[in-house]
Amino acid sequence: MTYEFEVPGKITGKGRPRVNSYTGIVYTPTKTKDYETLVEQYFLLKYPRFKEIVGRAKVTITAYFEVPKSTKKSDKENMLNNIISPTKKPDIDNIVKIVLDAMNKFAFKDDTQITKLEVEKIYGIEEKLQIKIEEY
Secondary structure (H helix, E strand, O other): OOEEEEEEEEOOEEEEEEEOOOOEEEEEOHHHHHHHHHHHHHHHHHOOOOOEEEEEEEEEEEEEEEOOOOOOOHHHHHHHHHOOOOOOOOHHHHHHHHHHHHEEOOOOOOOOHHEEEEEEEEEOOOOOEEEEEEEE
16 A cells, blocks of 8 residues: 655754753654644545554655745756755755654554655755655
């Protein structure tokens, strides 16, 4: 079975855990929690009766970034044709981490079930994440 969905809007990478200097408690930043919830909501919106994947899975993530407004016309064309790739934050590994952590425990039991992973950062008309999960 294959599940595909999009998360429109500004892409957020997984933030580092923070420590409360007063209590010493480690916590996940609010921005990270909010984005994980957003990913989960867009998935469940498209697949409301989804049953958790129990076998191995392949995840494909494509992160589309908007072309900066100050970009020259010639560069803009190259960016949209994937000749020039975005080399800005968030880092690709943090994008993967936030998506997999968001889907952990409801899309699959654990992210150890992910045995194949494809990730790409490219320029597009609008900023969004495109996520595909394939059970195989």
